[in-house]
Amino acid sequence: MYNRTVARLTYRGLLGRRRAFILFALPALLLVISVVIRVLTGADDDTAANVLGGFALATMVPLIGVVAGTGAIGPEIDDGSVVYLLSKPVKRPTIIFTKLVVAVGVTAAFSAVPTLIAGFILNGNSQQIAVAYAVAAAVASVAYSAIFLLLGTVTRHAVVAGLVYALVWETLFGSLISGARTLSVQQWSLALAQKIGAEGAITSDVGLPLALVLLIGVTTLATWYAGQKLRTLTLAGEE
Template sequence: MNPTIAMITFRAMLGRRRALLLLALPLVLLVLAAVLRYTGNDDLDISADVLQKFGLATLLPLLALIAGTGVIGPEIDDGQIMYVLTKPIPRQVVVLTKLAVAIVLVTAFAVVPTLLAGLILTGTTAQMTPAFTVGVLVGGVTYSAVFVALAVASRNAVTIGLLYALVWESLLGNFAPGAKSASIQQWALSVTDALTSASPVKSSVDLPVAIPLLVAVALAGTFLAVHRLRSLAVASAD
């Protein structure tokens, strides 16, 4: 990891308009949790529904998409990445640094708000709050790796990411069992399901399948990003 690249990336991410989205989305979750708690609509079923459908299925992929594509995509689009690539810094260090920044942002703006929302809603009842916190964390790491790879591989990374997160996982996942099983959301939910005794939390993917898939996709995304970044340098040099 390169501290200079990390610092520049953090400054760029938190200084853009995207930072407003990073703040707005978790704020909606926290306000919703507070309203439900205040009005007494915070039973286990409703709380699980909020944490799963809003926290895990909506907040997490959108924030990971903003962070994962934002840490490197704009630099590739405007050519600034070439300044970094001319330095004697291994390509894998550049990718791992960008990925680390994306994961930190997802942790700050998705994992922590999920933890706080869960504590507001149910406390530690049935260990549901820590379970969703861990699920969002592992899902966030995998989402971040995928979206960083997309940002390096395509100028349409945001569109492709939205199609995957909102169409494949959310829309098709409700009708096609195969789509649901090939879903980072369901793999993360499987981890959550294993850590809580709350009956409303159910995943369609077994934990022994979900964990290897989470690891494999995260590693594949990282490898693809490194490979494509090396190709980008060669192509630009030509």
């Protein structure tokens, strides 16, 4: 199910100059903010939770997911080079699965790791806040990568659609409107963070069992449907 050649080409495309700048800029900003806050206010659990929840998990992780998820396949479809990939003796599910693995790896590396470091800077992992949010970021990376990879296969405006989803639904509605939180990847991952962190340190509007079902369901469905769209694209190209 995993093809090294496809993975190598995908990594090369994702870590190109333009995308690499965005991938490095957001984690760097998080770390700078964390250092400044720690110097000015000292270690504080509430502040750490606000920074990691409000910026890292609610904003940085979905934006990096947009870059990695849509960038894993969208540009190849836009410039037509995907036809050469599809002409190789590689199964379509293998292509999608490989690109998903790459997108998840990139998203997690540029979001979960900086989140963990930022948490230690902010409060030294008091109440397990740093570890909890890092795990939440890693779990959210899987769902976001699948969602944005799917967008890359269904629309040529995947980046725009992804940004609207990330900034409007996840960051704005998912944080402020209670009814929308149940359908937010952010809240699903927070349910896991709540389980890891000390009691009362982190809260989620979604229970852990439901959150796990939704995370697994959305990731599986998005990956499957992306494979179906890629198969349709192949048929169109052959015609």
